[in-house]
Structures are given as C-alpha cells and as structure tokens.
Amino acid sequence: MNPEEKGALQRAAALFRRGVLVVWLACVAVAIGIAWRTHYVADLSAFLPSTPSAEQAVLLDQLRSGVAARLVLIGLEGGTPAARQAASRQLAQALRQSGAFDAVHNGDNTQFEATGKFLFDHRYLLSPAVDAQRFSVDGLKAGIDETTSLLGTPAGALIKPVILRDPTGETIRMAEGMLPAQAPRMEGGVWVSRDGQRAVLLATTNADGADLDGQERALQQVRERFATLKAEGVSLLVTGPASFSVGSREKIKREVEMLAIAGGVAIVGILLFSFGGSLRTLLIAVLPVACGVLAGVAAVSLAFGNVHGMTLGFGTTLIGEAVDYAIYYLIQARSRPGAPRGDGAARWKAESWPTVRLGLWTSICGFAALLFSGFPGLAQLGLFSVAGLAAAALTTRYVFTVITPDGAPGAGMRQRLGQAVGWCSAVLPRLRGPLAALTVAAAAALAWWPSAWHANLASLNPVGPEQIRLDEELRQDIGASDNGTIVAVAAADEAGVLAQAEAAGQRLDKLVEAGVIGGYESPARLLPSPGTQQKRRDALPAPEVLRAHLEAATVDGPLPARRLQAFLADVEAARQQPVLTLASLTGTPLAAALAAQVLPGDASAGGTRPWRALLRVQPVDQATIDMAKLRAALADLPGTHVVNIADEVSSLYARYLKEALVQALLGALAVCVLLGLHLRSWRRLLRIAQPVAAAVVIVLAVMTGLGTALGILHLVGLLLAVAIGSNYALFFDQIREQQEALPPGAAFTVDTDTLASLALANITAGISFLLLAFSSIPVLSAVGQVVAPGIVLSLLLSAAFIPRRQS
C-alpha cells in the first residue's frame, strides 16, 4: 500500500467515524423530539388483553369507559349525624354545580322533581301494567281498587295529588320496577352506611375512565368543595375506580422517579468507585443507558401512540443491563502498554464484540417474546427493551470506539476487584458438587411442593389493601357491589338491545319467581324498547270506548267516573305521544342512569362493536347465585352472556398467565436456538444453559419456599434473568474457549480485567433490580425479587460450572 492510498484510507476512516457520529447525533435528536412530544399514560387498562372474549369484552368496556370506571364513592365520617347529613347535602349540591360530574347521588330526591314529571307524563308508554286488558271494565276496576287502597296511608298522601289523572296507579307500577332492591339506608333524607355512622355519596365523573387528567380534576373538586364546607368534626373519604386510577398514576409516577434517582445514584457511585472517579468516564458510561431509554421511549411512542408509566419505570431498569455494555467496553478495551491509539477498540471489536453481540441477540429474543403477547402493556415493555438494548449496544459498538478508542483510563478499584473475582473464579469451581446438589434439591422441592403460581389480577393492583377494603365497605353501603353477576345482551342498534334486554328480563322474572335470584336491574325498566312502547300505545282505547268502560267500572266504586275527566284527557294525549328513545331522555337524570346500563355500539361510525345492555343480577339474601341455572335460563337467547365479574377477572388473569408462560417458553427456546446456531456446538450450548437454568430453578424454589404467590410478573422476571444471566455464561464460555484453543500445557492467564468487568456489570444490574424489589408497586417488586437474585446466581453458577482448566 503506498502512502497515498494509506492517506486516502485514513481520510475515509476519519470521514466514516465523523459520519457515524453525525448519524448518531441525528438519531439522538430525533428520539429526543419524539420523547418530548410523547403522551405518557398510567391507567392499568394497558395491562388488560387487547383481544378479549365476549365476556371479557363486557368487563373491559366497563373498566375502560363504562360508568363503572367513572364512579367516585364518597364517605363522610365523624361529627354528629346531623353534621354529616348537612355536609352530605351541601357537598352534593356543590358537586352538582361544579359541572365535573354527570350525576351526584346522596339519597336526596328533591332534585328529581322534573324527572318525576317527565315519567308521569309518559306513564302510559313506560308502565309495565299497560295492556289492552288494563282498560277493560274489569281491568279499570281492579286498577282503581288497588290505587285507592293506598289512600289513607302515608303512600296515599303522595298519590292523592295525581289520583284523578292516574286512577289505575301507573305511577306506582313504574316506581315498583325502578326502586332498587339494594338501596342504601336513609337517615335525615340522605344515604348513610348500614350502621348509620357514615354518610355516603355516589358520583359519576364526566371524564371518561381513561381520561385520568379529567378524573383527577373531578377528585380535586370533591376535596376542595368539602374543604369549604367547614363541617365540624366530619372527615372525607374518597374511593372508587376513579380515585384508584388517579392514585395509582401518582404512585407509579412517584416510584418511577424515586427508583430512577436511587438507581442512578447507586450506579454512578459504583462507576466512580471503579473508574477512579473520572467524570469523563462516568459520562461516557451512562451514554448507552441514556440512548437506550431515549430509543425505547421513541420506539414505543411511535408504535403505540403513548408510553405507559409502568413501561418507563420498568424499561429504564431493564436496560440497566445497558450499563453492562459500557462497563465491558471501557474495561476490556483499555490500551495495552505501547500499543498504538485505537488498538483497544480494534481488539475489543475482534475479541469481545461477538460475545456482546450474541448476548444482545439472546436478550432481544427474551424481550421480543413480550412483543407478541395480547397485552398492550407487556408488548410496550418488550418493544421498549428491544429498542433500548439495541440502541445501547450500537452506541457502545459504533460511538464508543470513536470517542474513546482505548477504553477507560482510570484504574480505581478495578484491579482489586479483578483479583477478588479471579480468586472467586478459582474457588467456585471447587464448590461445583455442592452447588449441583443444591440445584437438584431445589428442583426436587419444586416438584414436591404445590405450585406457587396462584397470584391473581389483584396482585397487579398498586392500590393498597386498606383502600380496597374501604372501597368494598362503601360499595356495600351503597349497594353497588363490584363482584356481581351481569347479564350482558348485545344487538346491532338501540331498539334491538332494549328488546333483547326485555327478552332476557322475561327469563329473569321467572327465576325471581322460582327464587333462584333475588332480582335484577334492567335498562328496559327505565326505557322499554320502541316495540313495547308502541304496543302499549296501541293498547290505549279510543276516548268513547274508554269513557264507556270507565262508567261501567266505577259503578258503586269509591271514585266516580265524573271526577276522572283528567284521566280520559291524559290517555287521549298519550295516544299521540311519540315513543321515547335514549336521545329524548338527554339532559334528564334518567339518561345518566341509562348510561350505566346501555353501552352504545359504533356501527354508525363504521365500527363493529355492538350495542350492549347490562342487567345486574342480585342474589337472594346475600347468597351466591346458581350460575348454571342462570346460564341455562338464558342459553338460547342470541347475543346474551352471563358474566360473573369475579370469575371473569380471574379467568382474565389465568389467560394472562398462560400467554405469558407460552411467550416465556418461546423466548427461552429462541435464546437456545440462537446460541446453538451461533456456537454450533451442543456441548457449549449445554455448558451455557446449565448455570442459567440452575439459577432459575434455585430462585423459583426459594420463592416457593417463602410462600410467595407467583404470577405473571415473576415469569417476566425469570425471562429477564435468563436473558441477562446468559450474558455472563457466554463470557465464561468465551474464556474457556480461549483456554482450550491453546496447546495443552501452555500457560493461560485469565484476564482479570474481563472478570472484573463481569462482576461490575453484575453488581450494577443486580442493584438496579434489587431497588425494584423494594418498590411498593407489586408489578415492579415482583420483577425485582426474581431478577436480582437470578442474575447474581447466574454469574456465580457460571463461574462454578464453566471452570477453566486448572494449570
């Protein structure tokens, strides 16, 4: 090569290096831009399946946007009963005026006057008693007798003003159907708990379940308005899904920040300690992590349109693994005495990069499995980790080799760490036997003990147990049990779904009579289907017919026909009334009540989601409902599903777990295949798999032995432990290969710096996950508890099981 060519080559190399830096900087800038504009969410619905079964769809609709997700349960405790009642009235009034709520119920019915008038005006369309028989001579006589029998009683006092317009008592018949069987206790005109010690209110936010900002504002309203009441000695309790999701978001945000800071401090401390306090080295070392986080956020943001707080908290720690890359490089690429500049980078590229790259591929295999899960939250996690690790590794490979071609200069504690690790790696292989025995014992114990995989969906809930208990108490006070049974019916449009609800209601009526269920609530009671309303309207007789029947029916009766002219006029008016629809109820409290029970479809917007009506079924006297009988009674009704919320939640979790298990196994399989293809040696594959598998078995046995309920996130954790732990095994395998490549008897000195880099990487990753283990968010702590011991064990067992030949 002549000097000219050499010069050109050098120039090209320099240009290439500059180009790499420019491309890298451009990528970072773009990622920062995307991350800046990203929408961060924190509702737990991202951890619910995206392709649910019909029953789960009902549940999810409820959780995501149904009224169930918009409920705010409010309790007022302490003070005198009178103070609580007054506070309840004032708070309800203030909240109704705030505009943040669709409805605020506290038992005070005075606000329903307009609704009462509306119902009264439409009684002949709405009353279930209306049919042709009702207006025959006998029907009128019976109806009038029944109504007049209430006169002279307290109920009569309410009927008196309307009895001449409604002598057959249709108002009462409507009332019967609409009065809930599980109404809260009333005291002083407001709802109180069953023991009378607490006033209770129920509000529904305007804001959708997914609109956490809106829900947070609504909750803020509750606190602020209560604060201005100055209710002597009365304290405020707020719970319900809205408060849970807002509270969870707060908690997640707080913990993610705290973990990030704690992890950052710990890792920075270790790095400073190990690299002799060089700030420059420190900044370089955190570069891959920063790039990884940026890349993760950008990728998730682009693919999903938002980034979940949990993904961020999780993912940031996951790519704590990314620190490893920096550590490997900075230590392993340090220059040898007398070597030209850049020798370290070149050597690292040749010797260690293939191993690091293989480690990257195995990690990607592990995390990619999450990508294909049916849960958006887990998929986010997978994508975040894959993108983050890849960015971190590429930064190390292409940027580090340019900006710090000879690794890190500082010596720090590295040398001593290396010696210590060297000593360990000499001692550990001698413990091979006991460690193998330990592994076998752990495996045996796992086989012997009952399975610990019984965590439930509630274990994912970051809300504390006291809050859940408070929520249950208030729900019982209000009669809004969460774990109820719902009959969900579906149809293409509003009329269809109401007709379907009526059809289901007829079956349920029979079950009520037979004593199988205590009762049920149906939207069709508030708003009958157009067909039914039409039938009722058609049953209203012509004026002269009705007049004749009325004359005959009131002979010798307590109410003479001559006083019932207003009744005749009202029936005639009802014959001209248009049938009621959801739209005609807009603005009345009825619309809010119906919104809880009728979920509109999106066919008009070109979608395929059907209209759904939910009929809440009550048991007889707190007993459990015979689901088999209930299902059998509704079996041949198309589009009808019986959903037990508690069952559905646990089956949801079971599916969650099953999917995750399959993915974890696929991920582990992919890791093995990848290693097998790369190493092309069963012996080496087995050598690498041994310590990692043993670590997993031991961790599992310890968790089971401690009585921890294992769930999906422990599984995710195990997958991570395998993905990260196999990196260490790869390095030990690499050392062993280097040794075996030498002729027998040749002196082989293990590179203590490489060992030190392994230990250092292991310690930093271990600390990141250990911090997670102490998190109060179950999702994070479950992962930490498994991964932290898992990767430390992987390193120790790799040192023990993949020994180098003793020279």
Next chain:
Amino acid sequence: MLLLRLLPLRLLRPEVWAAAFACLLLLAPLRAHAAFDLPELARLMAQVKSGEAVFTEKRSVAMLERTLESSGRLTFSAPDTFVRETLKPRPEKVSVVGNQLALTSNNRTRTYRLDAVPEAAVMVEAIRGTLTGNRQAIERNFNATVSGQAQRWTMELVPIEQQVRDLVRSVVITGQQSWVREVTVVMADGDRSVMTIEQVSSVRAPGTPN
C-alpha cells in the same frame, strides 16, 4: 330513586305495624299496683314471643265517596318478623324480616331494604323495639304518651322525624289489660284509619307469668 320512594310507603299502612301491636293482645295481666307507663308496657311486651290475630280496618278518606274496608291476618314472631296478610277485598301481603321488606300483590313480590325507607323503618323499628321491650327504640323515633289504667290504656305516638310527621300526625293505640284493641292512625291531611284486632293465639316466653 326518583319518585319511587312512593311504593315502600305502603309499609306505612297502619296494618303493618298494627300487626306488631297485635302482639299487645298477648300481654300478661298487668300488676295493679304498678304505675302504668311506657317502661312497664315495654317490659311486658318483651315477654311475648309470637302471636296471631285477625283484623278489620276502616279507612275514611276525604276524597273518596265511601269508607274503605279490609280484613285479614296478622302474625308476629320474635325477634324481628311481622307479616300482615290482607284477605279481603283483595289478597295482599306485607312481610318484614330483619332488614328485608317484601311486598306481594297481584302475584308480584318485590323486596326492598327496610332501612332505605326511613318513614317505614322508623315505625317498624319502633314496633320492634316495643315488642322486644326496647323502650329506647320507641323513644328514639316517637314522642310517646301512655295514659289510663291497665284496665283501659292508651298510647299515643307522635313521630319525631319531620319527614315522617309530614305524612303521619299520630298513632293512637288503645288496649285493655293485655290486649291491643284498636290502632288508629291519623294522617297529616286528616284522613284516618281505625283497625280493630282480635287475638287468635299467642306464645309467651317460657317462664313468664301469665
């Protein structure tokens, strides 16, 4: 919800708690020397465990052309069950068991929580208090005035809670010795009902004096 508080007000029909007071039928002969007052009445009522009676009721309502009449059966059993069954002119049934209220008419039965209907609950609780000798329950809900002698006594109950008083002005119970003879309910608008009761049978707590 809504105007639907209406229906459980059926509970406020005098028969319901007249059913309870029917048990007064079963009272032991009162000791002549004792001052006859609420504690004494309550103490004696507490001894009654269950009973059955028949009733006839006449109701005069200003807006109706004639008096309404009905008749039927009343049963009570300690500690918290009342049933009032109207047989004429139309079959109807009101039963209260604990906090559960069931109404049956026209072959339809609806159940409600009693404490969700304070107008009814106050009375039922008061009656329950009376029958179980819980004078505090009565005094919590009513201003009670007991007058007369054991031979011929009268208890007038005036609801304390304003909401209830808006509907019911007073309840007057008269009795003779151990019997409740008559329960009169005077409505706030002047309508009234008078129920006369005849004992069929009773069971007393074991060991109580006759």
